[in-house]
Amino acid sequence: MQGIKASWPAIAIWLLAWGLLFELDGTFNLANLALLLVLASAMAGVFLSTLLSLLGSAVSVLLFNWFFIEPRYTLNVHLHQDALLLISMLGVSTVVSYLMSRLRLAADRETQHAQAAEQLRQLSExxxxxADASVCAQLLQAFTQQKTKHPTSVLLAEPQRVIGNASSQDQQGLWACVQQCAALGPGSGRYENQTTLFLPIRGHARAIGALAVHRHTSLALGAAHQQLLQQACDLLGLEIERAHNLQLTQQAKQDAQSQSLRNTLLTSISHDYRTPLANLMGAASAIHDQCSRLSTDKVEALASTVISEAQHLHRMTTNTLQLARLDAAPLQIKKDWESLQEILGSVLAKARQRFPTRQILVDLPGDLPLIHCDAILLVQLFDNLLENAVKYSPDHAPIQIKVQAHPTTLDIRVIDGGPGIADAWKTKVFQAFERVHDDIAQADASHDQQLRRGMGVGLAVCQAIAKVHGAKIWVEDHPPQGAALCLSMPVVPQPSLHLQET
Incomplete structure (x- = not known):
């Protein structure tokens, strides 16, 4: 029935052609009628197999001889030119029918190849x-079952797992297929008496698994069908290898970044810790060795140096450890409802104690909402921002702190009167171990320059603290001179309090 449905266009062409032949009989000569029959043979060959096309051409020549060649209704031919016409018709019809049928077969194969390529593309996507290799194996299993209409199972070698129902004998066959990295079973040239077809899941250099098609016959699948299944298996193998190589690449990149950070940290520690440690050792040694010969003012100055350098080391160590802690994911911080006025008050108290000669101006509106934060971390953030402003601004320039309240954010700006920050550095300053004025930072440890020394982690810690709070931090210019370090804290609606009646 399926063959008749596929051939009905050819039958219609033949019927139309013979109808025209009988209609035009006597109007056109035999040569013209023969050309009409050759055309019908060519057109019918598009819809018929090669054998049917050749058979149809031969039958059409015989019928043409029967109905149109004198003497009619016999197979005898009296004129030589009529015999030549029939022979030419037979030869041309045969050749044309054969070529047209072969062309149709080539077109059908091309369509099948295009469909197979599209199916493989969809499978590849x-x-x-x-998500992982097991899901990939299940996709291959579903694809194979759809194509073969037989149950399948998939073996993945690393780590070892079997997807699908495979008997112990089939599992042995799967492992043999992996070890030999070649197909086994019907149509493979190996173990042809088996009913199960085993196909290797191949990577670039080895098999990383195998596919089993559980059939009930030793007859081989079609070559094109088996080739499609092998290509699907190879897609899975290459995808698993690609994902594994990508994972190794990411791990190597993380290891390289960790090693680079470790080397940078060690270099910074060895360089930036040397000066304060030397000052500590010098002052402590002077007090220890010459205490009896030193005046009280000199001892107090040396003790002040010890305290100052110890505090400097403490700040560098605290910032470095905090940066390492905040960069470790995932990090859970303890948030509570805090007052920004109290946090800034604590920071200002310490700042005025450390920098008694510096003028710090605060513009803080009243009735600010509470913020949901870790108060200890925010104190460290604002302390770092103030210290940065003091470092890079003249002693006579005041430091300003301005707070602006918006419906969804609180914007805090710490403004200095220093040389400002170039546009190219406005993002880079928040990277660890980066300092804009590195030449100044490397200055000697004189009293005027010691505050400018550091490891370049203060603003990196500020960015990390802002990130864990869902806040944003950035740099703005502050004309006519100076820079503003800006922090935008989100305002979270406070939960309503429900009083319980006693």
Missing amino acids: SLREA
Whole structure:
């Protein structure tokens, strides 16, 4: 029935052609009628197999001889030119029918190849979107079952797992297929008496698994069908290898970044800790060795140096450890409802104690909402911002702190009167171990310059603290001179309090 449905266009062409032949009989000569029959043979060959096309051409020549060649209704031919016409018709119809049928077969194969390529493309996209190797194996299993209409199972070698129902004998066959990295079973040239077809899941250099098609016959699948299944298996193998290589690449990149950070940290520590440690050792040694010969003022100055350098080391160590802690994911911080006025008050009290000669101006509106934060971390953030402003601004320039309240944010700006920050550095300053005025930072440890020394982690810690609070931090210019370090804290609606009646 299926063959008749596929051949009905050819039958219609033949019927139309013979109708025209009988209609035009006597109007056109035999040569013209013969050309009409050759045309019908060519057109019918598009819809028929090669054998049916050749058979149809031969039958059409015989019928043409029967109905149109004198003497009619016999197979005898009296004129030589009529015999030549029939022979030419037979030869041309045969050749044309054969070529047209072969062309149809080539077109059918091309269509099948295009469909197979599209199916493999869709499978490849599905494999790329899959979460892990097991999901990829299940996709291959579903694809194979759809194509073969037989149950299948998939073996993945590393780590070892089997997807699908495979008997112990089939599992042995799967492992043999992996070890030999070649197909086994019907149509493979190996173990042809088996009913199960085993196909290797191949990577670039080895098999990383195998596919089993559980059939009930030793007859081989079609070559094109088996080739499609092998290509699907190879897609899975290459995708698993690609995902594994990508994981190794990411791990190597993380290891390289960790090693680079470790080397940078060690270099910074060895360089930036040397000066304050030397000052500590010098002052402590002077007090220890010459205490009896030193005046009280000199001892107090040396003790002040010890305290100052110890505090400097403490700040560098605290910032470095905090940066390492905040960069470790995932990090859970303890948030509570805090007052920004109290946090800034604590920071200002310490700042005025450390920098008694510096003028710090605060513009703080009243009735600010509470913020949901870790108060200890915010104190460290504002302390770092104030210290940065003091470092890079003249002693006579005041430091300003301005707070602006918005419906969803609180914007805090710490403004200095220093040389400002170039546009190229406005993002880079928040990277660890980066300092804009590195030449100044490397100055000697004189009293005027010691505050400018550091490891370049203060603003990096500020950015890390802002990130864990869902806040944003950035740099703005502050004309006519100076820079503003800006922090935008989100305002979270406070939960309503429900009083319980006693």
